[in-house]
Amino acid sequence: MLNRANLLQEVAKLARYLPPFPAIVVQLLDMLRDESVTFEVLARMARNDPVISANILAQANHIRRLHAQSDLTDAFVAASIIGINRVRRIVVAVGMNRFVSSVPGGPFLFHHSLAVAIAAQELAVFSGQSQDLSYIAGMLHDVGQLCLHMLDERAFEKVYLDSAVDGKLVQREAQVFGADHCEVGAQLARYWNLPDEIHSAILNHHDEETVTGPLQACISLSESVVRALDLPNSPKNRVTLINQHAVSELAVDWSDPGMTDLFDRCVTRFRHATVH
Secondary structure (H helix, E strand, C coil): CCHHHHHHHHHHHHHHCCCCCHHHHHHHHHHHCCCCHHHHHHHHHCCCCCHHHHHHHHHHHHHHCCCCCCCCEEEEEEEHHHHHHHHHHHHHHHHHHHHHHCCCCCHHHHHHHHHHHHHHHHHHHHHHHCHHHHHHHHCCCHHHHEEEEEEEHHHHHHHHHHHHHCCHHHHHHHHHHHHCCCHEEEEEEEECCCCCCHHHHHHHHCCCCCCCCCCHHHHHHHHHHHHHHHCCCCCCCCCCCHHHHHHHCCCCCCHHHHHHHHHHHHHHHHHHHHHC
């Protein structure tokens, strides 16, 4: 049982048993704060990782094949074709997939986080917020679940399945573990020295009344969007309430025809990203 009064220290102990947090994601966050960082620096960082390089090449070569062009073998040239924003998304997705893949419940957590990241980025475009930060926060928003899995995998699975009936996941987590995955994830963000905006987005992403800023509003609404779209498929995907303060914060108009296009892009991008 976790103790909220000493949660940061307890989460720090649990974090030592998690896989190492992707250093490349931390590097990318640092780069987002530094406007002087060039495309060449990011591409060089990505090229040093064989999995990230392979993903960059695959996306660039897909584009070239559509134009009957030969495949590339240089990840730097490939990165210039797909653009800096897509390179950033690949860096984060590969880093987080590597991070959670060996943890119980990791595969579903990754797919859900990927769906939220995609929706958050699309909402960021629609509302004029930072696309990169929204994508990264979306990938990280449920990271606290990893610690709860570690504490008691069977208990967490029961909590998860029971909450599919009424949506009371965080309440059940708090009752069983002493803290919910939002609180635990926020303390992990503190432990990893992630930006305050990401800490707040993780802590409040299930809060249906609170808005702490555009990023948290974006993640809160993205949770509702992916559940409504059933991405990925899950019996727990149900929408009971939407944070109306977040809707106002981002000036979202659900009746805008552009929202239909946004939903279609979310589904298409998620399916494309998860095809094996």
